[in-house]
Amino acid sequence: xxxxxxxxxxHNIAPSMQRxxxxxxxxxxxxxxxxxxxxxxxxxxxxTLSKTTVYNTLKTFTENGILVALSLFDNEVRYEYNTDPHVxxxxxxxxxxxxxxxxxxxxxxEFIDGHKVxxxxxxLKGICKSCLKxxx
Amino acid sequence: xxxxxxxxxxHNIAPSMQRxxxxxxxxxxxxxxxxxxxxxxxxxxxxTLSKTTVYNTLKTFTENGILVALSLFDNEVRYEYNTDPHVxxxxxxxxxxxxxxxxxxxxxxEFIDGHKVxxxxxxLKGICKSCLKxxx
DNA sequence: ATCATTGCAAACACTTTGCATACGC
DNA sequence: GCGTATGCAAAGTGTTTGCAATGAT
Numbered sequence: 001x002x003x004x005x006x007x008x009x010x011h012n013i014a015p016s017m018q019r020x021x022x023x024x025x026x027x028x029x030x031x032x033x034x035x036x037x038x039x040x041x042x043x044x045x046x047x048t049l050s051k052t053t054v055y056n057t058l059k060t061f062t063e064n065g066i067l068v069a070l071s072l073f074d075n076e077v078r079y080e081y082n083t084d085p086h087v088x089x090x091x092x093x094x095x096x097x098x099x100x101x102x103x104x105x106x107x108x109x110e111f112i113d114g115h116k117v118x119x120x121x122x123x124l125k126g127i128c129k130s131c132l133k134x135x136x
Numbered sequence: 137x138x139x140x141x142x143x144x145x146x147h148n149i150a151p152s153m154q155r156x157x158x159x160x161x162x163x164x165x166x167x168x169x170x171x172x173x174x175x176x177x178x179x180x181x182x183x184t185l186s187k188t189t190v191y192n193t194l195k196t197f198t199e200n201g202i203l204v205a206l207s208l209f210d211n212e213v214r215y216e217y218n219t220d221p222h223v224x225x226x227x228x229x230x231x232x233x234x235x236x237x238x239x240x241x242x243x244x245x246e247f248i249d250g251h252k253v254x255x256x257x258x259x260l261k262g263i264c265k266s267c268l269k270x271x272x
Numbered sequence: 273a274t275c276a277t278t279g280c281a282a283a284c285a286c287t288t289t290g291c292a293t294a295c296g297c
Numbered sequence: 298g299c300g301t302a303t304g305c306a307a308a309g310t311g312t313t314t315g316c317a318a319t320g321a322t
Binding site for chain 3: 014016018019048049050051052053056057
């Protein structure tokens, strides 16, 4: 488990309470939350927290490569701790986004039809395991 | 080339001037435009056109399966004439979205880790052919 | 004391809604 | 003439910006 304060220092970001809590949340809960979900999750802990700070902090972190901002589905931005690329799956019922341990190296750093491909995303949608169970 | 008015009638949608022009635009220009791009493209032709009508119309068309609304990249909704699934590529320089003639049947209608997969998207980003040329 | 971070309020961009007018059969 | 589509204006979201107050060293 990485030490959050160390991570911030490595990126030359001053470790404030808000920043630590936000990054900690994303490290510990792999739920790919939106900015609002992060705010809702932390505002009990830090009652003075403002959404502006959440937005500013997420921006700082993504600019420094600590987080990645994902626009995968349904016109919403979700954040995750920066990791190796992997497949995402979104449940259409509970709206959770899962990481899948599928690898895919198709198309990466290739030229297709003359276009230079540098990023690629494989995004799946459907009904997740636990919603399938409940549905019964 | 499909007759736009016929298409509308088949879906029980009354063919108005605005609806015909919007659908025609999406049939003829495979540019995956946003609502605003469609508005900008047509407002010269129909000076009284309002964005509300564009939004309403796109909603009607997607609900009827004539169009698909895509949230592929960068938190924006783009529309395309409904076709077989294919790979999309977005140029990070000119922001154009291209269709690629790559097929992919991986993961479709499969169960992965217990999740039922019903939709899948393969989205690529990079620099397109024509921006590569200009860059020289 | 200085400089950066926070967070309120306002601005902003995109989209939807309410409703009166206009259009088409 | 009636029912629906249109389009203005206003409201609703999600996000960013300006700036004064606060916090940390």
